[in-house]
Amino acid sequence: MTPDVRIAELKKQMSEILEISESDLEKVNMSDITEYDSMGKINVSLIIEELFEYEIDFDTLDSAEKFSDICNILVAKG
Numbered sequence: 001m002t003p004d005v006r007i008a009e010l011k012k013q014m015s016e017i018l019e020i021s022e023s024d025l026e027k028v029n030m031s032d033i034t035e036y037d038s039m040g041k042i043n044v045s046l047i048i049e050e051l052f053e054y055e056i057d058f059d060t061l062d063s064a065e066k067f068s069d070i071c072n073i074l075v076a077k078g
Contacts (some may be wrong), residue, residue: 014044017044026068028066029066031065040061045058
């Protein structure tokens with residue numbers, strides 16, 4: 001699976017678990033998403049681990065203000 005396909009799948013799955021549209025996910029701050037609480041971050045980290053074979057820590061997720069920040073971290077990790 002190419003990085004672009006994995007990012008697209010991440011966006012799809014995150015929008016489902018966070019109950020937000022894919023287009024809104026790209027626009028809003030992560031902290032403004034109600035479902036992006038502790039449980040939401042656990043679910044996001046599990047999706048990332050599954051798609052990217054990378055264990056992202058919660059401090060990194062907390063530092064990401066936007067979905068694009070998460071994507072940039074994952075692309076940088078390869």
